[in-house]
Amino acid sequence: MPILSVKDVLKSADFFAAMGFEIAGHWNNDDGSVNFAIVHLDTVTVGLMRDLDARGSGENWVSYFYLNDINAFADHIQGNGIELAREIVDQVYGCRDLEVIDLDGNRMCFGQDLTPGSAGPGL
Template identity: 35%
Template sequence: MTDMNAKAKLTASAPILLVRDVVASANHYRDAMGFAYDRFYNDPPDFVILHRDGMYLMLKQADDAKDVVPHWTVSHNLWNAYFWVSDADALHAEFVANGAKIDYGPCDQPYGCREFGIQDLDGHDIAFGQVVDPR
């Protein structure tokens, strides 16, 4: 039974990226970055929900490749997604070992995070940051 006085809570979120080839992209996220997926949706496949460590990322195959526009191409240094992590250096080492395309290596940012970024098959920038100064 639902408690009418309890405040509803957000329980998860998922960035959604448009990609050129949903199967190739999902497999890249799996092989290079350790994400998993349970299934593709539709026939032919055009959508997938990736997950890793309780985090989610959705990929939707674009109807037209011109619609795949990484954010950094329209706004300098802007990511398409950002994940907070427990150990940026260890995750970076894992991604390097798995062949991920590193956009920039681990560095300390003025906003209190040690982070690095990757680019996926479509050029989307995804950053992974560890809070090192919680101020």
């Protein structure tokens, strides 16, 4: 489970919910502020940890998530107002993928393995 640094856990959880993720739960500090949440989409699970100094990943991916239908995912997230940082591209490494940047600048890649093997996605 990748854990992303985010400034506002609840806003970030809502961003992931707009991408189709379910909010599994969140946890609070003693003062009541939310410090951690877990979201998931099918078999993809992501942790969101509060970090007031969150700066994002720049041009590098913080994670690569394999999905079964990248076109349906793109339609869904764009229908919910989420912009693609990079449109869908068929890659030389055998995946069809796109990029999204979250509210804190974390760059994530979501892709579909075009020739899935018995060893798992990407292998």
